[in-house]
Amino acid sequence: MHPDDFEFVARLLKDRSGLVLTRDKGYLVENRLMPLVRQRRMKGINDVIAGLRAGEASLTDSVVDAMMAKDTAFFRDWKPFEHFRTVVLPNLIAQRGTKKTFRVLCAGVSTGQEAYSLAIIMREYGRALAGWKAEIVGVDISAASIATAQLALYSQFDVQRGLPIRLLLKHFKKRDESWSLNGDIQGMVGFMRWNLMDDLFPLGRFDVILCRNVLVYNDLQTKFNVLQKLARVAADDGVLYVGRNEPLTGVSSSFKVVNPDLGVYTVTRAEKATTRSLADAT
Numbered sequence: 524m525h526p527d528d529f530e531f532v533a534r535l536l537k538d539r540s541g542l543v544l545t546r547d548k549g550y551l552v553e554n555r556l557m558p559l560v561r562q563r564r565m566k567g568i569n570d571v572i573a574g575l576r577a578g579e580a581s582l583t584d585s586v587v588d589a590m591m592a593k594d595t596a597f598f599r600d601w602k603p604f605e606h607f608r609t610v611v612l613p614n615l616i617a618q619r620g621t622k623k624t625f626r627v628l629c630a631g632v633s634t635g636q637e638a639y640s641l642a643i644i645m646r647e648y649g650r651a652l653a654g655w656k657a658e659i660v661g662v663d664i665s666a667a668s669i670a671t672a673q674l675a676l677y678s679q680f681d682v683q684r685g686l687p688i689r690l691l692l693k694h695f696k697k698r699d700e701s702w703s704l705n706g707d708i709q710g711m712v713g714f715m716r717w718n719l720m721d722d723l724f725p726l727g728r729f730d731v732i733l734c735r736n737v738l739v740y741n742d743l744q745t746k747f748n749v750l751q752k753l754a755r756v757a758a759d760d761g762v763l764y765v766g767r768n769e770p771l772t773g774v775s776s777s778f779k780v781v782n783p784d785l786g787v788y789t790v791t792r793a794e795k796a797t798t799r800s801l802a803d804a805t
């Protein structure tokens with residue numbers, strides 16, 4: 524790829540998604556765009572670049588989609604989910620008992636496994652959440668990923684990554700060579716296409732936010748901007764989960780660490796200094 528073309532694509536991706544590509548990642552751009560070249564029956568990468576420079580909207584969306592990392596799994600890095608089950612859920616039940624409602628945001632949800640993992644945990648919780656309205660919202664910039672998440676149909680490889688066999692047999696049905704998630708779990712999660720670079724306020728308020736392994740390829744300013752937006756839609760006692768290799772120290776003062784090994788943070792606001800966080804163990 525010509526250096527000028529790479530710089531053009533890198534600027535476009537940074538503006539549209541916050542993704543930062545260094546000059547040594549030219550091979551990555553070509554590898555991820557070649558399937559798009561074949562799909563659209565183009566002659567090569569140069570046709571993609573020409574279309575981008577001409578401002579073809581659908582092609583631009585497809586390129587951004589192709590460049591986004593989509594590595595996800597059920598119960599990925601199990602321990603944060605265990606923290607949600609043993610600490611956050613009991614606190615939600617205790618502190619939201621009068622309204623019996625809470626909301627969870629999965630930012631950068633990809634193909635849905637993270638959101639459905641939370642839904643399975645809630646379903647497994649049993650009677651303690653009977654009569655509660657627990658809403659999980661999954662957002663992602665990728666239209667293709669959101670479509671897959673809404674379908675809730677996963678390959679054998681997908682369900683073998685982190686999903687205990689007991690939960691697979693209980694909450695999924697075999698469909699040919701794939702596994703279909705049961706409707707009661709699907710009904711707990713709503714998905715929509717959303718760019719984290721945009722304002723999140725229209726999504727409403729959330730008690731728990733997961734933004735795990737999403738900002739790792741963004742620059743410091745983009746990370747700060749997204750975290751400020753997340754803080755704005757977080758409840759005063761809200762919890763944020765990020766990837767364990769994404770420390771927020773020196774990035775944002777809107778969150779303080781609860782457990783760095785698990786990537787657990789709590790909202791911090793000067794006017795709410797004495798508010799007990801949902802992330803605090805009893």
